[in-house]
Amino acid sequence: MSQDRWAAVERYFDGLLFPPDAALDAALADSVAAGLPPINVSAGQGRLLAMFARMIQARRILEIGTLGGYSGIWLARALPAGGRLVTLEVDPRHAEVARHNFARAGLTDCIDVRVGPAQETLPAIDSEGLGPFDLIFVDADKARYTEYLDWSIRLSRPGSVIVVDNVVRDGEVVNEHTTDAKVQGVRKFNVALAAERRVEATAIQLVGAKGHDGFAVMIVKGT
Ligand code: SAH
Ligand code: DHB
Ligand code: MG
Numbered sequence: 001m002s003q004d005r006w007a008a009v010e011r012y013f014d015g016l017l018f019p020p021d022a023a024l025d026a027a028l029a030d031s032v033a034a035g036l037p038p039i040n041v042s043a044g045q046g047r048l049l050a051m052f053a054r055m056i057q058a059r060r061i062l063e064i065g066t067l068g069g070y071s072g073i074w075l076a077r078a079l080p081a082g083g084r085l086v087t088l089e090v091d092p093r094h095a096e097v098a099r100h101n102f103a104r105a106g107l108t109d110c111i112d113v114r115v116g117p118a119q120e121t122l123p124a125i126d127s128e129g130l131g132p133f134d135l136i137f138v139d140a141d142k143a144r145y146t147e148y149l150d151w152s153i154r155l156s157r158p159g160s161v162i163v164v165d166n167v168v169r170d171g172e173v174v175n176e177h178t179t180d181a182k183v184q185g186v187r188k189f190n191v192a193l194a195a196e197r198r199v200e201a202t203a204i205q206l207v208g209a210k211g212h213d214g215f216a217v218m219i220v221k222g223t
Pocket of ligand 3: 040165
């Protein structure tokens, strides 16, 4: 019952707030056609990420976990002229779909897709001096979330905003005996977040067509 209701409410707000959007709709359709998993953020979440970017007038955005570029389109569209999104993806097939989706959305010039394991591309981004980033969206392999938290802070400046997806995992995050490696990764991350003195943080549960999950949202106090 609750799952049906959550899905119905998502459809209701999608109908009210998110009219068809050629680039976003095609990005999802092509992602499905290419066999990518349907684990992109929802439209409402994409809009929220874009609004965070606009609220802080983000000029440099970093995303860890591109998939087919759905969240990337939302983020890149929020950039001012001359702004840049750097998005990291380990799977070359995903990156290829994303590049095509970014091109169709007219966003090629403001998006830098880096293919490779983020644990390798993050140090490269650091040494190239591409930061500090104003907004960072972490949405890749859950087992490395604690590492990505540390990198995100290192690539930030005081006032940067960091958003981390999937910190609830159908509520399994409260199960200390979980054998699911992704949930274990998120649980370790949540504990690290609680101990992290360099950020002010909150965690918000979200429900919708894809179930129950959540965002951790933080503001960097110091790096
Ligand atoms: N942000 C996307 C969804 C990302 S899904 C959206 O909302 O549209 C998670 C992505 O992280 C997948 O494409 C997966 O291939 C990628 N990923 C997994 N491990 C990774 C790693 N070590 N480095 C970079 N990307 C990784
Ligand atoms: C998974 C990953 C995600 O980033 C997400 O939003 C939902 C599910 C997954 O790996 O199962
Ligand atoms: Mg996610």
